[in-house]
Amino acid sequence: MIALLIRDLRLAIRAGGGFGLGLGFFLILTVLVPLGVGPDTGTLALIAPGILWVGALLACLLSLDRLFALDHEDGSLDLLATSPIPLEGVVAIKALAHWLTTGLPLALAAPVLGILLNLPGPAFAPLVLSLLLGTPALSVIGAFGAALTVGLKRGGLLMSLLVLPLYVPTLVFGAQAVSRAAQGLDGSTALLLTAGITAGSAALLPFAAAFALRINLR
Amino acid sequence: MDMRVTDLACARGGLPLIEGLSFAVASGEALVLRGPNGSGKTTLLRTLAGLQPALKGEITCPPEAMAYAAHADGLKSTLTVAENLTFWAAIHGQAGIGAALTAMNLTDLAGRQAQHLSAGQKRRLGLARLLVTGRWLWVLDEPTVSLDADSVALFAGVVRRHLAAGGAALLATHIDLGLPEARVLDLTPYRAALPPDLGFDEAFL
Amino acid sequence: MASLWEYANPVKFMRLSGWLMPVSAWLAAGLIVTGLVWGFFFTEADYRQGATVKIIFLHVPSALMAINAWAMMLIASLIWLVRRHHVSALAAKAAGPIGATMTLIALITGAIWGQPMWGTWWEWDPRLTSFLILFLFYLGYIALWSAIEDADTAADLTAILCLVGSVFAALSRYAALFWNQGLHQGASLSVAPGTRMDWAYKAPLYLCMAGFALLFLALVLAGTRTEIRARRARALMTRERARA
Numbered sequence: 046m047i048a049l050l051i052r053d054l055r056l057a058i059r060a061g062g063g064f065g066l067g068l069g070f071f072l073i074l075t076v077l078v079p080l081g082v083g084p085d086t087g088t089l090a091l092i093a094p095g096i097l098w099v100g101a102l103l104a105c106l107l108s109l110d111r112l113f114a115l116d117h118e119d120g121s122l123d124l125l126a127t128s129p130i131p132l133e134g135v136v137a138i139k140a141l142a143h144w145l146t147t148g149l150p151l152a153l154a155a156p157v158l159g160i161l162l163n164l165p166g167p168a169f170a171p172l173v174l175s176l177l178l179g180t181p182a183l184s185v186i187g188a189f190g191a192a193l194t195v196g197l198k199r200g201g202l203l204m205s206l207l208v209l210p211l212y213v214p215t216l217v218f219g220a221q222a223v224s225r226a227a228q229g230l231d232g233s234t235a236l237l238l239t240a241g242i243t244a245g246s247a248a249l250l251p252f253a254a255a256f257a258l259r260i261n262l263r
Numbered sequence: 264m265d266m267r268v269t270d271l272a273c274a275r276g277g278l279p280l281i282e283g284l285s286f287a288v289a290s291g292e293a294l295v296l297r298g299p300n301g302s303g304k305t306t307l308l309r310t311l312a313g314l315q316p317a318l319k320g321e322i323t324c325p326p327e328a329m330a331y332a333a334h335a336d337g338l339k340s341t342l343t344v345a346e347n348l349t350f351w352a353a354i355h356g357q358a359g360i361g362a363a364l365t366a367m368n369l370t371d372l373a374g375r376q377a378q379h380l381s382a383g384q385k386r387r388l389g390l391a392r393l394l395v396t397g398r399w400l401w402v403l404d405e406p407t408v409s410l411d412a413d414s415v416a417l418f419a420g421v422v423r424r425h426l427a428a429g430g431a432a433l434l435a436t437h438i439d440l441g442l443p444e445a446r447v448l449d450l451t452p453y454r455a456a457l458p459p460d461l462g463f464d465e466a467f468l
Numbered sequence: 469m470a471s472l473w474e475y476a477n478p479v480k481f482m483r484l485s486g487w488l489m490p491v492s493a494w495l496a497a498g499l500i501v502t503g504l505v506w507g508f509f510f511t512e513a514d515y516r517q518g519a520t521v522k523i524i525f526l527h528v529p530s531a532l533m534a535i536n537a538w539a540m541m542l543i544a545s546l547i548w549l550v551r552r553h554h555v556s557a558l559a560a561k562a563a564g565p566i567g568a569t570m571t572l573i574a575l576i577t578g579a580i581w582g583q584p585m586w587g588t589w590w591e592w593d594p595r596l597t598s599f600l601i602l603f604l605f606y607l608g609y610i611a612l613w614s615a616i617e618d619a620d621t622a623a624d625l626t627a628i629l630c631l632v633g634s635v636f637a638a639l640s641r642y643a644a645l646f647w648n649q650g651l652h653q654g655a656s657l658s659v660a661p662g663t664r665m666d667w668a669y670k671a672p673l674y675l676c677m678a679g680f681a682l683l684f685l686a687l688v689l690a691g692t693r694t695e696i697r698a699r700r701a702r703a704l705m706t707r708e709r710a711r712a
Contacts, residue, residue, distance in 0.1 A: 186636075189632060193612065193625050193628075193629060194612075194615075196616075196621075197615055197616070200615075203611055203612065203615050206604075206607060206608045206611050207608040207611070207612060207629065209604070210601060210604040210605050210608055210633070210636070210637075210640075211632070211633070211636045213601055213636070213639075213640040213643060214636060214639040214640050214642075214643040217640075217643035217644070217646065217647045218643060218646070221646065221647060235646070238646070242639065250632070253628055253631070253632050256624075256628055257624075257625055257628055260621055260624045260625055261621070261625070263621075
């Protein structure tokens with residue numbers, strides 16, 4: 046299992062798309078929003094939590110369609126399915142690798158972008174914390190979506206259509222945790238709910254995703 | 264140890280291809296599957312490997328005892344030969360890839376990225392993967408595609424050593440593998456006859 | 469005693485639905501026409517909301533069926549996953565677009581109702597938002613059905629999407645409540661004592677709800693019959709090709 050994690054991380058680094066692309070997209074999005082909305086710092090501070098969360102969500106989505114598609118194309122998925130590792134484990138590990146290369150860097154980079162958007166001071170810690178707690182759910186839910194569409198030629202767009210509605214609860218609770226803190230309120234309930242979604246998704250969705258993969262392989 | 268298949272039927276895309284197939288492979292034996300294109304060789308091998316369910320029939324050998332190799336080698340182009348092989352060894356809980364590299368004559372290429380290999384070299388790497396699975400029965404789909412005569416002979420030697428060590432092999436191929444001792448099973452007689460009421464979707468007729 | 473599962477056989481299902489569909493369609497038409505005429509022309513306008521309130525006779529039944537259609541899809545998907553009855557999977561497939569249309573009707577009638585009441589066509593109120601999200605779930609479900617060629621693969625994958633989607637749709641509902649308390653009026657019909665609606669309104673509303681339920685049944689049966697015929701046509705064509 047560790048070997049699979051190391052391989053996926055290595056591939057992400059070698060291909061150059063892993064860390065860089067998602068982060069770059071996140072940066073561009075947070076630069077574009079003020080350009081579209083206007084430079085008023087009050088407005089930006091108000092919408093910053095939402096923008097940062099939506100940006101993180103879209104950046105996560107960006108690299109998801111390749112999660113199983115590449116392994117499907119080169120035959121690795123067949124070989125992994127016949128290997129001693131259960132397919133559920135393969136899904137969980139690949140989601141973890143996706144999170145390490147996408148969600149984790151996003152969470153760490155978010156405070157810098159928070160400065161750009163004039164995020165109020167007390168919201169910085171909840172921002173990082175909510176992204177750290179919430180982005181794993183995005184990766185696991187995305188892995189489920191990628192598993193559903195792995196055999197399809199133009200699966201990327203369809204996958205977005207399937208995955209984005211599933212992202213709604215995570216987005217709402219995650220962004221609420223930040224914006225409540227930004228307004229000086231207590232955001233810990235939202236933070237706990239975000240963590241709850243991550244825990245539930247990580248526990249159950251690998252089974253659903255492995256089921257979908259088995260169907261797509263047969 | 265042996266593998267026994269009894270009265271197997273399998274289908275592709277809802278269409279039954281093979282039915283009533285029974286055969287056995289014992290330790291030290293190689294069985295070559297032959298049949299024209301579309302006779303269901305690939306479908307049969309995928310069914311045996313547990314990638315798709317059989318319509319009916321019994322397979323005594325669990326998929327965990329088989330090493331499956333298909334047309335695609337499952338190589339990552341940005342990883343080196345050694346890294347690719349080490350990965351599959353680790354997945355199967357085996358240590359050491361040196362023997363596999365030597366056997367498939369890949370030692371000199373160990374540090375090269377898979378994307379810079381020729382088609383035949385890639386194939387050799389894909390076949391070297393079999394040696395690091397530590398599994399008893401090799402289930403191979405057209406293993407010698409894009410191999411030159413020398414490499415085919417090299418591969419035949421590897422298979423022979425696997426058999427001598429108590430392993431077994433099931434190969435689907437059109438080409439002569441240089442394994443004269445292998446039994447040959449022609450799949451043509453087992454082609455599924457379409458029953459008048461059809462074996463699939465019959466509930467809809 | 470014949471088991472219910474006998475109707476999972478397409479031939480039996482076709483025979484049953486052959487008469488059940490027109491019956492429920494005509495009953496639905498009768499109930500909806502009666503309910504709407506009664507509701508629109510023979511009830512008094514609300515003293516606060518005026519005649520606008522009468523859109524309730526479309527809004528509430530369609531909203532009800534929007535949710536029930538998803539529930540039916542969920543049950544049909546479970547039956548497919550557990551018992552592998554093709555009719556069940558095809559019924560779930562047929563329910564998708566119908567549920568999506570019901571959701572859309574509920575959203576549009578809601579907007580028409582909301583405009584004079586709240587002074588805005590759209591309000592990010594938790595109920596409206598939940599319905600919009602439900603609509604997105606329907607879209608994804610329909611898109612996945614249409615994207616996959618192999619019928620059994622599509623049935624399996626959409627069934628698992630429906631299961632997972634149900635959990636997340638429920639979560640989204642709570643997320644929307646958490647997110648905004650909203651200005652939507654409370655539930656129109658309540659089981660609790662001290663109901664807020666007069667029988668003069670309730671009677672035609674119940675008629676419309678029963679009518680919509682029957683309409684949904686008729687549409688699902690029609691859709692399932694179409695799907696079964698499509699599968700039959702495909703099976704026949706495959707047989708011709710295989711014999712050639």
